[in-house]
Amino acid sequence: MKDSDFLIPWSKDSLVVNYTEVLVLGSGIAGLFAAIKLSRKFDVTVLTKKNIMEGNTEHAQGGIAVALNQDDSPEFHYGDTILAGAGLCNLEAVKILAEKGPECVRRLIELGTKFDRHDNELDFTKEGAHSKRRVLHARGDATGEEIERALVEVVRSRLITVKENHYVIDFIKNHHGEIAGVLVLNQISGKVEAWLAKAVVLATGGLGQLYKHTTNPELATGDGIAAAYRAGAELMDMEFIQFHPTALLLPGAPSFLISEAARGEGAKLLNVRGERFMEGIPGQELAPRDVVARAIWEQMKDSPVYLDFSCLEQPQDRFPTIYSTCLDYGIDISTTPVPIGPAAHYMMGGVKVNNMGETNLANLYACGECACNGVHGANRLASNSLLDGLVFASMITDSLSSKTFVLAKWENVRPFKGVWDINQKGSADVQFLRKQIKDIMWEKAGIIRTQQGLLEAYSQLIKFWEEFTPSLEVPHLELGNMISLGLIIAKTAMEREESRGGHYRSDFPFANKHWQKHSVLKRGDQHVGYVSI
Ligand SMILES: Cc1cc2nc3c(=O)[nH]c(=O)nc-3n(C[C@H](O)[C@H](O)[C@H](O)COP(=O)(O)OP(=O)(O)OC[C@H]3O[C@@H](n4cnc5c(N)ncnc54)[C@H](O)[C@@H]3O)c2cc1C
CATH class of the missing domain: 1.20.58.100 (Fumarate reductase/succinate dehydrogenase flavoprotein-like, C-terminal domain)
Known part of the structure; x- marks a missing residue:
């Protein structure tokens, strides 16, 4: 395949052209939160690959980290995030995350998200490498589904256009090389359409599907990151992938995530001899994810590894989704250790953005898992990604709302050579x-x-x-x-x-x-560049 701006060649002729003021690509937490906030000022259209609910957000279990508990503060959250990031965090971005987190989560609650409560007070759990109990969860381990449900309801109640089954293929530019919109495969009509806008917010999520074992759903193939790269966007820190230590490992079963919150609540890792192999390692079961994942990988050379819930009282109440999914595969977690292994889980890298979500391409913004401003450094702290989606989507809306943009015109879109043969x-x-x-x-x-x-x-x-x-x-x-x-x-x-x-x-x-710096790569670069942030 040729090195080109486009995955498929196309011509300006014969395309249906649509206009909107702001295009949001993706309907996970980042895309929908951005769309809701932007809809106060702009005419917004959300394009999404499958149905509106589908994406990594819907699958998030453990929860969302936020310094809202009485004995917690943004400073503690900041410190824990930086420690997990292994020397590569963008400190200013972490400060924004920790400080703006409470306000964004309160907004999420106002928008209808129902987090679990105890005696009517928000119930916080603890996860690996957090010094405080600061993780809010919903319906036990269905946090992402609940957040997505609430956001979808708000989007449906507003004048936000949502186009499901619209697969974004590539970006299109105007004569000045600025982003003017996207090229989309409408999977209902089977036709390619152009969507033009004043500004585009990329929120297309991660790329776990590049790996044999992954907790990510089928659609997480990194489309938006790849399309942005073809258009000339800089990508940052693409070598940093988080492997979750504990996904269900059974022949024929998907790599279903067994949330870190399970270990947070006391579940133990055992080898086939029933030994707790994390016992001698600092942090034990709650050591950073990369440490736990590698320890499991080493054990798995000789024997299977299990997660044992037996010391938890009523794990079926605290982890109903994990309980019922394991039961579907014949394992009752309250009595039987679960066979687990590591799986690709989260992309720390992505389209390089500044703290306002701006990319190096005019009119293109990015937030959520597809974007990288360095907030997670080399390793994301558990439950920080839902918060990242909220906070930096919010930063984009602030930035966009203060700018004047011009709606792209079709006649100003750069023409292209090569004609797409629909029968190819x-x-x-x-x-x-x-x-x-x-x-x-x-x-x-x-x-x-x-x-x-x-x-x-x-x-x-x-x-x-x-x-x-x-x-x-x-x-x-x-x-x-x-x-x-x-x-x-x-x-x-x-x-x-x-x-x-x-x-x-x-x-x-x-x-x-010497390597305490971020990798940056854009199309056409012979070598990877490095920057300090
Ligand atoms: C199993 C699992 C458990 C997790 N648990 C937690 C947790 O407890 N806490 C936490 O903080 N994080 C968790 N994470 C990570 C977190 O869920 C994600 O990082 C976060 O939800 C990403 O949100 P997003 O909006 O960026 O992307 P997503 O929610 O993945 O949304 C991406 C959107 O882009 C759309 N899209 C993709 N490609 C295209 C295309 N070509 N054209 C049009 N649309 C496209 C998708 O359809 C989707 O709507 C978990 C992840 C997984 C997989």
Whole structure:
């Protein structure tokens, strides 16, 4: 496939053209919170790949971290976030997160989110690497679903246009090279449409599907990050992937997340001999996620690993979703340890933004998991990502509301060479290639990396890239994005010769001060650049 602004070639002729003032791409916590706030001033349209509920947000279990408890403060939250970030956090962004968090969560409650309460007071739980009980949850372990439900209800009650089953393929620009809108596959009509706007907010979530084992739903293929990269956006910290230590590991079952809150409430990790192998490690079961994930990976070389809920009273009440899902696979967590393993969970990197959500491309903003301002550093603190989505979506709305934008005109959109042949058949066996990419990324660019493994991953992915011709179908388009992001992860991971947070190199097993900087890459760069923030 050619290195180009576009995954598929297209022509300006024969496209349906739609206009809106602000386009929000994605309907997770970041996209919907941004849309709701922006709708006070702008005509807003949300484009989303499947139905409005689907995305990582809906699956979030443990909760949302926020310094609202009496014995807590934004300073403590700030300190814990920085400690988890392994020397790479953008301190100003962390300050904003911790300080604006309470106000944003209160707003979420006003918008109808019902967090669990005890004696009518908000009920806070504790998770790994948090010094305080500061994690709000809803319906036990259905926090994301409850937040999404509340936000969807508000969006539906306002004059916000939502287009479901609209797959964003690429960005389009005006004659000045500024973002003018997006190219979209309307999966209902099967037609490609152009959507033009004054400004575009990218909130398309993460890319866990690049890995064989992942807690992320099928749609998390990093489309928005890949499209932004093609358009010339800078990507930052793409080598930092968080692997969650505890996902259900059973043949034929999805890598269903067993929330960190389970260990927070006392569940223990055991090897096949029933030994607590985390006992001698600082933080034990609640050590940082990368430490726990690697300890489990090491154990799994010899034996399966289990999470034992037996010391919790009534785990079915506190973790109803985990309880019922495990029961579906024949495991009663109140009596039987659950077989678990690590799985790709969260992308610390993404489209590089400043603290106001601005990218290097005019009119393009990004927030949520697809964006990176360095707030999580090299390793995200548990339950900080829902808060990140809220707080930085809110920063974007502040920034956008103070600006004057001009609505893009179709005649000012840059023309393109090449005509899309609607009948073009893709070159790839999509299912086969998708599996190959996931295997390669898991084995060679996953929890434990080496120069040799990353080189092998890179050369295999380059071959796929060269041979790949997409067709106008979502699985093909996703595959193109997955290959291109796999290459970027392998490249940035290869160049970072140290271990830090979510990036572990067994050939460079320690953090090195020289590498205390963020990787930045944009299309056309021969080498990865580095910046300090
Ligand atoms: C199983 C699980 C448990 C988690 N638990 C927690 C937790 O307890 N606490 C916490 O803080 N975080 C948790 N996380 C992480 C957190 O849920 C996510 O980081 C966060 O929800 C991301 O929100 P978002 O709005 O950025 O993206 P998402 O919620 O993933 O939304 C992305 C949106 O973009 C759309 N989209 C994607 N591609 C396209 C395209 N090409 N065209 C159009 N639309 C597109 C999707 O359809 C979706 O609507 C968890 C994640 C998972 C997977």
